[in-house]
Amino acid sequence: MKLNARDLARLIAKPDPKISGLLIYGQDAMRVALKRQELVAAMVGPEGEVEMRLERMAAADLRRAPAALSDALKAQGFFPGPRVVLLEDASDTVADPVAAALADWRAGDAQLVVTAGALKASSKLRKQFETARQAASVALYDDPPSPEEIEAALQAAGLADVSPEAMRDLVALSRVLDPGDFRQTLEKIALYKFDDPTPLLPEEIAELAPLSHEAAVDDLLHAVAEGQASQIGPLLVRLQAQGVAAVTLAIMAMRHFRSLHAISCDPGGPSAGIQKARPPIFGPRRDRLLAQAQAWGVARLERALGDLIEADLTLRSASNAPSMAVMERALIRLAMLVRR
Numbered sequence: 001m002k003l004n005a006r007d008l009a010r011l012i013a014k015p016d017p018k019i020s021g022l023l024i025y026g027q028d029a030m031r032v033a034l035k036r037q038e039l040v041a042a043m044v045g046p047e048g049e050v051e052m053r054l055e056r057m058a059a060a061d062l063r064r065a066p067a068a069l070s071d072a073l074k075a076q077g078f079f080p081g082p083r084v085v086l087l088e089d090a091s092d093t094v095a096d097p098v099a100a101a102l103a104d105w106r107a108g109d110a111q112l113v114v115t116a117g118a119l120k121a122s123s124k125l126r127k128q129f130e131t132a133r134q135a136a137s138v139a140l141y142d143d144p145p146s147p148e149e150i151e152a153a154l155q156a157a158g159l160a161d162v163s164p165e166a167m168r169d170l171v172a173l174s175r176v177l178d179p180g181d182f183r184q185t186l187e188k189i190a191l192y193k194f195d196d197p198t199p200l201l202p203e204e205i206a207e208l209a210p211l212s213h214e215a216a217v218d219d220l221l222h223a224v225a226e227g228q229a230s231q232i233g234p235l236l237v238r239l240q241a242q243g244v245a246a247v248t249l250a251i252m253a254m255r256h257f258r259s260l261h262a263i264s265c266d267p268g269g270p271s272a273g274i275q276k277a278r279p280p281i282f283g284p285r286r287d288r289l290l291a292q293a294q295a296w297g298v299a300r301l302e303r304a305l306g307d308l309i310e311a312d313l314t315l316r317s318a319s320n321a322p323s324m325a326v327m328e329r330a331l332i333r334l335a336m337l338v339r340r
């Protein structure tokens with residue numbers, strides 16, 4: 001039978017001993033590995049591996065000894081409790097021994113968990129699990145986690161009290177980060193909030209979330225967009241000392257002002273435009289960019305983009321003008337423009 005991601009979440013929350021085997025497959029190996037880890041831990045419990053109730057097998061070993069899988073499912077352990085045989089990196093080359101093991105499965109045998117990469121609809125291995133009465137398959141796609149999955153991950157990390165605004169930002173963050181990075185971020189947030197009874201806030205998420213750029217670059221762009229011309233020179237000196245090129249700053253400044261322009265051009269206004277921004281903007285940065293877009297307006301943002309394009313062309317030309325001085329002049333002009 002076929003299961004979806006929501007069915008898998010329910011199975012992880014409450015394992016079914018009547019299922020003989022479960023195939024988890026998908027293009028993203030990290031997503032498959034994380035779900036397999038959660039499922040196996042739920043099936044055998046926290047002491048399952050220590051009590052040798054979990055046996056791992058590689059698909060390459062099974063091809064050399066096809067009967068080993070059935071033997072492993074039938075074997076009796078030294079400790080009481082449910083047993084699991086984990087077959088990793090499977091493909092259609094092991095479809096026959098897997099089919100034989102599932103056909104010979106009886107209540108009381110170990111349960112089989114199989115992981116695989118992307119499988120076509122015509123895959124022999126996939127069809128065996130989809131058509132079996134006591135086995136099932138789950139396809140994991142590259143979709144971001146649902147709010148329900150995020151809530152389950154929060155509970156697993158020990159984060160029980162999360163404000164609605166923080167949950168909104170976590171959902172946005174899950175659409176930007178890879179599954180493994182998102183889980184590590186949740187673990188970092190949980191350690192930060194350990195023994196803290198106050199609700200998780202958006203400001204805390206913004207402080208702990210992975211940063212995409214150097215903080216000094218963000219400070220520079222915000223100073224320009226907010227008309228703080230006096231801060232531009234010292235920040236440029238700091239960035240130049242870090243080895244940041246003027247062309248790089250021009251590219252990042254154009255990206256920042258294009259984002260503001262897109263937010264401002266939305267028919268529903270900047271408040272609606274920032275909700276549609278991709279990648280999503282969350283936390284205090286959302287409020288800051290919204291205020292900047294409202295202060296600039298479409299006309300001035302278009303003029304700012306024209307000035308930045310002109311500066312970028314100058315930097316890439318044969319001009320002998322000092323590149324950082326060209327960039328500083330352009331940024332100061334923009335900071336003065338928003339103050340008019």
